Amino acid sequence: LKNTIAIVGRPNVGKSTLFNRLVGQRKAIMDNESGVTRDRHYGHGEWTGKYFTVIDTGGYVHNSDDIFEGEINKQVKLAIDEADVVLFMVDADSGMHGLDEEFANTLRRYIGKKPIYLVANKADTHARAHASGEFYALGLGDAEIFPISSQNGAGTGDLLDAVVAHF
Ligand code: GDP
Ligand code: MG
Numbered sequence: 001l002k003n004t005i006a007i008v009g010r011p012n013v014g015k016s017t018l019f020n021r022l023v024g025q026r027k028a029i030m031d032n033e034s035g036v037t038r039d040r041h042y043g044h045g046e047w048t049g050k051y052f053t054v055i056d057t058g059g060y061v062h063n064s065d066d067i068f069e070g071e072i073n074k075q076v077k078l079a080i081d082e083a084d085v086v087l088f089m090v091d092a093d094s095g096m097h098g099l100d101e102e103f104a105n106t107l108r109r110y111i112g113k114k115p116i117y118l119v120a121n122k123a124d125t126h127a128r129a130h131a132s133g134e135f136y137a138l139g140l141g142d143a144e145i146f147p148i149s150s151q152n153g154a155g156t157g158d159l160l161d162a163v164v165a166h167f
Pocket of ligand 1: 009010011012013014015016017018058093121122123124148149150151152
């Protein structure tokens with residue numbers, strides 16, 4: 001698949017909400033399907049005349065922090081293998097989480113090999129967008145942080161501009 005974007009990150013940061021916004025349909029794995037384990041979901045979208053495929057990763061049971069290093073590695077490996085651009089999503093509302101650091105540790109070894117964007121979701125307000133600077137502490141090289149709201153769409157245009165520049 002050409003022009004592929006993978007969204008990775010711990011449960012409940014809003015990966016599926018962004019996926020649905022990018023593909024314009026409610027197709028992703030959502031909370032109300034909890035208990036259903038699926039590895040990935042593909043959708044298609046378009047931005048400024050460029051067409052892309054989005055992969056929504058994460059088939060773990062929701063509302064649980066009970067995910068394991070092996071699952072993180074599997075999700076990241078899938079994303080790295082199949083995607084041209086990786087969106088690493090964190091939660092600007094709840095702030096830094098231990099699992100974010102585990103994802104960052106796994107992603108760090110791919111810096112320079114594949115574009116990785118740090119996406120601080122749930123930045124519904126300017127205050128939250130501003131506070132998302134705390135995620136620079138994840139140490140992902142020069143990765144710029146894109147504060148977005150998958151719910152109200154704020155910041156998603158700037159993010160897509162940066163992403164489709166690779167296509
Ligand atoms: P996933 O587990 O990473 O796929 O996360 P989901 O997309 O299922 O979203 C988890 C929860 O966060 C849901 O209740 C969403 O409605 C909520 N959510 C997603 N994006 C946003 C956002 O931009 N702002 C706010 N306030 N909530 C969001
Ligand atoms: Mg999901």
